Amino acid sequence: MSKSSKPSDEPKDAVSDAVDESLIDPAETAETSDTLGVAKKTKAEREAEKEEARREKERETLRRRTTPQPVKLDGGKNPGWWVPTMLGFMVLGLIWLVVYYLSGSKQYPVPSLNQWNMAVGFALIMIGFIMTTRWK
Numbered sequence: 001m002s003k004s005s006k007p008s009d010e011p012k013d014a015v016s017d018a019v020d021e022s023l024i025d026p027a028e029t030a031e032t033s034d035t036l037g038v039a040k041k042t043k044a045e046r047e048a049e050k051e052e053a054r055r056e057k058e059r060e061t062l063r064r065r066t067t068p069q070p071v072k073l074d075g076g077k078n079p080g081w082w083v084p085t086m087l088g089f090m091v092l093g094l095i096w097l098v099v100y101y102l103s104g105s106k107q108y109p110v111p112s113l114n115q116w117n118m119a120v121g122f123a124l125i126m127i128g129f130i131m132t133t134r135w136k
Contacts, residue, residue, distance in 0.1 A: 078136050086131035093124030 041049075045123050100117040107114055 076136075078134070082131070082135065086128050086135065088128075089124050090128030090132065093121045093126075093128065096124060097121035 007117060050051065096109060097118065100121060102108075107117060110120075113120065
């Protein structure tokens with residue numbers, strides 16, 4: 001910039017005096033003057049920002065979401081005697097009923113129970129079946 005001895009009619013600011021105008025690209029000044037100093041973004045950059053904002057919103061939603069924690073309901077394994085006892089009750093009840101039916105008028109296995117022998121047989125079978133509901 002050359003300085004002339006006579007002042008010009010245009011006011012000059014300090015920034016324009018310090019910048020060498022030969023170093024400024026005219027394409028840059030035209031582009032930035034329209035956007036007031038904000039660089040223009042390409043469509044891909046805007047889409048990438050939108051996608052990143054969407055992902056961040058989704059991550060925030062997942063962070064705030066409370067998920068139920070799995071609860072261990074089984075108390076562990078059954079003891080070793082559980083299955084043999086369960087099957088024993090069912091087989092004993094079946095044998096009780098078969099003996100009662102085959103004994104006829106003598107009404108074995110316990111003659112004094114009479115018809116209640118059937119109830120005892122079915123009760124033994126039901127105990128076995130109830131034990132199957134706790135079998136793990």
